[in-house]
Amino acid sequence: MVYIGVDIGATWVRCAVADTNGKIIAKKKIRTLPDYGDKNVMLLRLKSTIRSLLKNLDAKSVEAIGVGSIGPLDMRRGIILRTPNLPIENIPVGEYLKKEFNVPVYIVNDCTAAVIGERFFGAGKNTENIVYITLSSGIGGGAIVDGNVLFGKDGNAVEIGHIVVDYDRKLRCGCGGYGHWEAYTSGKNIGIFTRFLVENVYGRDKYDVSILSRYSKDPSNIKYPDIVTAAKENDTLAFQIIEEIAEINAAGFATVTNVYDPEIISVGGSIALKNPSELILKPIGDKIEEFLINRKPKILITPLGEDVVIMGAVALAMNPDIIPKKFRD
Ligand SMILES: [Zn+2]
Numbered sequence: 001m002v003y004i005g006v007d008i009g010a011t012w013v014r015c016a017v018a019d020t021n022g023k024i025i026a027k028k029k030i031r032t033l034p035d036y037g038d039k040n041v042m043l044l045r046l047k048s049t050i051r052s053l054l055k056n057l058d059a060k061s062v063e064a065i066g067v068g069s070i071g072p073l074d075m076r077r078g079i080i081l082r083t084p085n086l087p088i089e090n091i092p093v094g095e096y097l098k099k100e101f102n103v104p105v106y107i108v109n110d111c112t113a114a115v116i117g118e119r120f121f122g123a124g125k126n127t128e129n130i131v132y133i134t135l136s137s138g139i140g141g142g143a144i145v146d147g148n149v150l151f152g153k154d155g156n157a158v159e160i161g162h163i164v165v166d167y168d169r170k171l172r173c174g175c176g177g178y179g180h181w182e183a184y185t186s187g188k189n190i191g192i193f194t195r196f197l198v199e200n201v202y203g204r205d206k207y208d209v210s211i212l213s214r215y216s217k218d219p220s221n222i223k224y225p226d227i228v229t230a231a232k233e234n235d236t237l238a239f240q241i242i243e244e245i246a247e248i249n250a251a252g253f254a255t256v257t258n259v260y261d262p263e264i265i266s267v268g269g270s271i272a273l274k275n276p277s278e279l280i281l282k283p284i285g286d287k288i289e290e291f292l293i294n295r296k297p298k299i300l301i302t303p304l305g306e307d308v309v310i311m312g313a314v315a316l317a318m319n320p321d322i323i324p325k326k327f328r329d
Contacts, residue, residue, distance in 0.1 A: 002059045004050055004101075005313035007110060008032065008069035008093065010085035010137045010188075013042075015049045016307075017057060018314040022121065026053045027310065037087040043096050050101070065097050065105045066317030068113025068309040070138070075155030075327040078107045084174030085138050085188060106316050106323055109155060110134070110309045114268060114302070115142030116149060116322060117312030122304040123266045131262040132302070133160065133253065135280070136269030138174075139182040142312075143260045149322055150260075161186065165251045171196060181252040185245045187224055187271055194227070195220040197244060202237060210237035228275050246283030253284050253299070254291030261294050268302040268309075277301065 003022070007014040009032060016027035030049055033042060054062070070083045078094015080086075097105045108116070115132035118124040128147040134140045139161035143150045150157040161182035162175060171192060173180035184193045198207045198219045207213055211230035212222055227245075230238035253265060272280055285299050302308045316322060 003317040004065040005310040006067040007309035014310050016310045017053050039088045039091045047100050062103050064317040066313035067107040068110040068313045071109040072156045106320050111140040111142035113312030114308045116315050117308045120315040121311045127263040129263045131265045133267050134269035135271040137188045139186050184248045191220040191222045194222040211235040249284045250287035254288050262297045264298045266302040
């Protein structure tokens with residue numbers, strides 16, 4: 001008997017098979033949308049990836065499937081509604097997998113899955129108050145408060161990437177809202193934020209003498225690795241942008257802390273996992289106190305790394321009672 005965990009992200013879909021102790025015994029990742037946005041192709045590829053993993057293991061019976069997915073979701077119907085970071089909408093993942101594999105399928109927001117993974121297998125084993133934050137193409141979160149996973153009316157209780165960090169309406173988010181955290185420091189939007197800073201704060205002259213201009217004449221094409229590489233080479237503008245990023249991330253982390261009062265904030269996502277802590281995570285810890293009322297939490301990189309969502313999806317498949325009854329009927 002095995003459990004299946006699925007992590008649906010904007011760029012990658014990860015599938016894993018776990019034994020009855022939750023130990024991953026096989027996994028595979030595929031691109032979420034290799035071609036241009038056909039949700040049927042996406043579902044077919046997801047199914048065949050799971051099937052091939054099972055076939056290689058000669059696994060006979062699947063007990064349940066857990067899915068952590070980019071949102072927002074309609075948790076009741078197991079549908080990915082429309083996400084700011086994918087060009088497709090209304091993807092009926094839950095129903096499709098249920099029909100194909102004929103087992104219960106439990107689907108939650110990816111960061112909710114991550115915080116569940118953290119609680120069962122990672123940094124949250126010894127605390128009832130933990131928040132997970134992903135810094136990735138988008139910014140998202142999951143929260144456990146007093147041992148309760150937070151879901152909300154539709155399962156989207158912790159959409160922290162859309163916390164307003166700037167009510168001045170300078171930048172517009174992929175979701176359509178103004179001043180959202182994700183519009184500034186997410187992987188997808190860092191180029192637009194860089195352009196904003198160049199045009200409105202630091203000036204084009206500074207950009208032209210910066211190492212950053214070697215990557216692209218147009219600051220809106222700048223990516224995280226460019227800023228980090230330039231900062232490592234002591235580029236002044238890159239350092240200033242790193243400071244601006246840290247300031248906004250600190251406001252986001254502080255808001256999360258003021259709202260959920262966590263003991264631990266575990267951080268994942270490619271920006272946090274692939275860049276040096278002294279440029280991304282440490283400056284957040286240094287600046288967070290200017291925005292805090294609550295006691296500062298421990299801020300750390302998730303020990304589960306890239307597997308954090310998938311581990312949560314497995315934990316969910318094994319412990320479906322975590323999901324409130326209203327979403328399971
Ligand atoms: Zn938004």
